[in-house]
Amino acid sequence: MTTMSDVALSKAFTEQESAAIRGDFAILSRTVRGGKPLVYLDSGATSHKPRQVLDAERAFYEQHNSAVHRGSHQLAEEATDAYESARETVARFIGAESQEVVFTKNATEALNLVAYAFSNAAASGAMDGADPTVAARFALGVGDEIVITEMEHHANLVPWQELARRTGATLRWIGITDDGRLDLNDLETVITDRTKVVAFTHVSNVLGTINPVAAIVDRAHAVGALTVLDASQSVPHMAVDVVDLGIDFLAFSGHKMLGPMGIGVLWGRYDLLKAMPPFLTGGSMIELVRMEGSTYAAPPQRFEAGVPMAAQAVGLAAACDYLSALGMPRVAAHEEALTEALLAGLAQRHWVRVIGPVDGRDRSGVVSFVVEGVHPHDVGQILDDAGVAVRVGHHCAWPLHRRMKASSTTRATFAAYNTLAEVDALLTALDHVPAVFGVAL
Amino acid sequence: MRNLYQDIILDHAKRPHHAGLREPFDSQVHHINPTCGDDITLRVHLVGEGPAAVIADVSYDALGCSISTASTSVLADEVIGHTVEEALTSFSAMRRMLTSKGTDLGDEDEIGDGVAFVGVSKYPARIKCALLGWTAFTDALAQAGVDITKYALNSKTIARNTPETT
Numbered sequence: 001m002t003t004m005s006d007v008a009l010s011k012a013f014t015e016q017e018s019a020a021i022r023g024d025f026a027i028l029s030r031t032v033r034g035g036k037p038l039v040y041l042d043s044g045a046t047s048h049k050p051r052q053v054l055d056a057e058r059a060f061y062e063q064h065n066s067a068v069h070r071g072s073h074q075l076a077e078e079a080t081d082a083y084e085s086a087r088e089t090v091a092r093f094i095g096a097e098s099q100e101v102v103f104t105k106n107a108t109e110a111l112n113l114v115a116y117a118f119s120n121a122a123a124s125g126a127m128d129g130a131d132p133t134v135a136a137r138f139a140l141g142v143g144d145e146i147v148i149t150e151m152e153h154h155a156n157l158v159p160w161q162e163l164a165r166r167t168g169a170t171l172r173w174i175g176i177t178d179d180g181r182l183d184l185n186d187l188e189t190v191i192t193d194r195t196k197v198v199a200f201t202h203v204s205n206v207l208g209t210i211n212p213v214a215a216i217v218d219r220a221h222a223v224g225a226l227t228v229l230d231a232s233q234s235v236p237h238m239a240v241d242v243v244d245l246g247i248d249f250l251a252f253s254g255h256k257m258l259g260p261m262g263i264g265v266l267w268g269r270y271d272l273l274k275a276m277p278p279f280l281t282g283g284s285m286i287e288l289v290r291m292e293g294s295t296y297a298a299p300p301q302r303f304e305a306g307v308p309m310a311a312q313a314v315g316l317a318a319a320c321d322y323l324s325a326l327g328m329p330r331v332a333a334h335e336e337a338l339t340e341a342l343l344a345g346l347a348q349r350h351w352v353r354v355i356g357p358v359d360g361r362d363r364s365g366v367v368s369f370v371v372e373g374v375h376p377h378d379v380g381q382i383l384d385d386a387g388v389a390v391r392v393g394h395h396c397a398w399p400l401h402r403r404m405k406a407s408s409t410t411r412a413t414f415a416a417y418n419t420l421a422e423v424d425a426l427l428t429a430l431d432h433v434p435a436v437f438g439v440a441l
Numbered sequence: 442m443r444n445l446y447q448d449i450i451l452d453h454a455k456r457p458h459h460a461g462l463r464e465p466f467d468s469q470v471h472h473i474n475p476t477c478g479d480d481i482t483l484r485v486h487l488v489g490e491g492p493a494a495v496i497a498d499v500s501y502d503a504l505g506c507s508i509s510t511a512s513t514s515v516l517a518d519e520v521i522g523h524t525v526e527e528a529l530t531s532f533s534a535m536r537r538m539l540t541s542k543g544t545d546l547g548d549e550d551e552i553g554d555g556v557a558f559v560g561v562s563k564y565p566a567r568i569k570c571a572l573l574g575w576t577a578f579t580d581a582l583a584q585a586g587v588d589i590t591k592y593a594l595n596s597k598t599i600a601r602n603t604p605e606t607t
Contacts, residue, residue: 375506377477377570378446385442393477401478407504408477436446437507438455 011333013416021326021417024050028417036387039425044205044233044366044413045391046255049319053258056318060311067307069284083310086317087300090265093320094250095241100273102266102300103313107232108155110251110266111199113303114228115159117276118197119166130275137196137226138276142168145194147225149174149182149211150403151204154396156230156251160199169196174216176403180207180356187219195225202234202245206397206411207356207404208339208366210234217246226272232256236415237335237364239328242267254312258415259319263312266303273299280305326416335365335414338423342367342412345427351434351441355404365414368395371430373439376410382436383410386429388422445564446507449557453511458518463500468584472577474569479505481513483577487585492526494587499578506570508561513574515554520578525587531555532575533592539568 013021022028025048032038040048060082066075068083084098091098104110121127121138140146146160150173164171172190175183182200191198198220203210213229220227228249234240236257242250249272254263268276278285278296282305287295296302323331340360346352346369355368371379380392391411394401401408412426434441466484473480481503487494499517503510516535520528534551535558543563547556561571583589 375479377506377508377567381445381564381567382442398478407479436442436451438451 011330012337012420013330013334018417018419022419024052024322025417026051032387032389033385039386039388039422041412041414041418041422041426042389042391043236043415043418044256044395044411046261047236047258047415048417049258049260049315050322052322053260053315053318057260057311057315060314065311068310069301070307079310082314083308086310086313089317089320090313091267093324094235094265094267095243096267097270099298099300100242100267100270102268102273102303103308104251104264104266104303105262105309106255106264107230107251107253108159108264110264111156111228111230112159113266113279114199114249114251114268115163116279118163120277120279122167123277126277127275131271134271134275137224137272140167140169140196143194144169144196145172145192146170147172147174147191147195147198147200147220149200150176151180151182151207151209151400152199152201152397153205153230153232154398155232156199156201156228157399160197170194174200176207176400179358180204180404181209181362182211182216184212184215187215191216191219191223191225193223195220195223197226197228199228199230201230201232202240203231203237203364203366204356204397204400205233205366206368206395206400206409208364208368209357210238210362210364212362213245213247221246233364233366236323238332248272254316254319257316257319258322260312260315263309263316265316268299270299273303276302278302278305282306284308323416331416332364334416335418336360338414338418338420339363339365339367341420341423342426345423349427349430351439352430355401355406355409366411367413368409368411370406370409371433371439374433374437376408378437379410379430379433382433383426383429386425386432388426388429390426445560445567447557447560449554450507450511453514453554454507457503457510457514459499459514459521460502460517461500462502463498466498466500467586468581470577470581470584472573472580474505474509474573476569477506479503479509479570479573481505481509481574481577483513483574483581485578485581485585487525487582487587492524492587494525496520496523496525496528501574501577503574505573508558508567509570509573512555512558512571515552515558516574516578519553519555525582529579529582529589529592532579535575536572538562539571 064078066079068080088098091101118140127135177183227247229247231250231252235252250267255261285305357363376392394408466486469484471482483501486498488497535555538545538547
């Protein structure tokens with residue numbers, strides 16, 4: 001009988017493929033802490049960037065650098081071209097139309113952009129000219145409800161708390177089961193006719209849980225609520241298609257998916273984007289400006305005030321191309337093999353408690369754990385001493401940690417460039433922890 | 442690594458001195474390290490007035506890593522029974538060593554077991570752990586009416602320079 005593990009292993013990158021991939025990432029060959037090879041297991045915080053991405057950025061600056069959507073000289077044309085074709089590449093990567101892709105600073109800004117659309121919509125004249133049925137979906141006030149989940153990153157939590165505060169709407173949330181999955185038993189009591197928006201994460205940045213998007217979207221749409229998906233931990237690691245998901249908005253960051261820092265994406269259904277008031281205002285996003293007032297450009301330009309981050313957009317497109325060439329199903333299968341190996345290794349260590357699902361089902365390459373009796377900061381320090389880079393803390397998901405009864409955790413996260421040997425390196429370094437801190441085994 | 446986790450630190454971390462919250466007290470503060478969610482509730486009890494006032498007790502309830510737990514334990518050892526002025530001198534010396542990037546080895550006369558934390562100064566991300574209890578202590582003194590202006594100003598500078606995440 002073939003187990004899931006065998007299937008995953010057979011789809012994982014071969015040693016030769018892995019070596020070729022790693023060769024594209026110069027930083028992976030450096031050493032840390034006195035000559036130890038770097039074992040980078042913190043891609044969930046930020047990933048490394050392959051040569052292809054860095055080359056694309058350098059080529060933009062060396063050959064086409066100019067302010068996008070301004071000027072009629074040749075460089076301005078080339079820069080605009082590069083920026084807009086980057087948008088097309090990113091759109092293709094997530095199965096979207098390019099006019100539905102808005103470049104932002106990161107996922108955090110993308111989520112704030114949507115949250116602010118609701119409160120800005122209440123301003124006088126903000127929705128003039130918008131389709132009244134669509135405009136009504138952004139009307140939020142006392143008696144209305146915003147639904148999130150208890151497993152959100154602060155980036156998809158605090159903006160909704162603030163939106164509730166600004167509008168008088170009520171914030172509600174879907175809870176988590178003890179094994180780290182969304183508790184869908186009370187879905188129908190949490191998402192009701194009063195719900196205007198449901199914002200939730202595709203993959204938990206702490207638990208690794210892949211959430212059942214369809215079940216939540218079906219319920220949200222049944223009550224007429226808009227859906228916002230935080231895809232920061234999914235787009236870099238699995239094939240994501242916005243049409244298949246059936247959601248209304250999707251946000252992710254470039255720097256977690258082998259792309260540059262300083263660029264993120266908001267995808268939204270065009271009819272919704274078209275009705276939304278602007279978020280940040282200024283140059284580039286206008287249609288007509290008079291001293292008395294202004295009108296605004298159509299999306300996506302309406303949401304891209306100021307000179308845009310063209311070099312980063314070009315870099316992000318190169319990252320999409322890089323991932324597409326590897327094949328997202330292969331990337332997902334490779335990371336699944338690493339995750340299964342790590343979960344199996346941790347299961348053999350009874351002094352370790354994994355926070356999140358311990359089976360491989362609907363689970364991604366994010367593995368958080370605690371060593372009983374040792375603070376995660378101390379665990380991280382021992383791992384760091386062996387050259388193993390992990391993240392420690394609450395990973396910007398404090399309420400989630402409270403729910404899982406852990407003040408903080410140690411978190412290992414994978415990317416396409418990681419290997420089974422690195423999983424072993426983590427486990428070997430981890431075995432030093434109990435002795436250093438005198439924890440009885 | 443043993444340079445960071447010296448036995449003195451591990452001993453204090455395992456059995457922190459003067460732990461627990463006690464009465465009487467003049468002020469109580471609650472400090473949080475937003476990076477990791479660690480926190481401390483700390484009380485001070487003073488006898489007397491001004492810089493010559495004696496710190497009769499420091500009691501605390503803390504959640505933290507070995508560095509922060511041990512540092513708070515050392516703090517209690519070093520300041521209980523001493524004057525406010527002596528305690529603030531110890532605080533300054535401790536902070537000076539921790540932020541020296543390894544150039545200040547610490548003076549045992551000023552900070553006692555605190556010298557064991559010299560290795561922390563080479564790990565910028567851990568300085569905040571080692572200072573959590575001490576910062577809470579100076580805040581508690583301020584709330585008890587002690588003028589800590591000249592010490593607190595520097596303390597803020599350090600907080601700004603310490604890496605923090607969302």
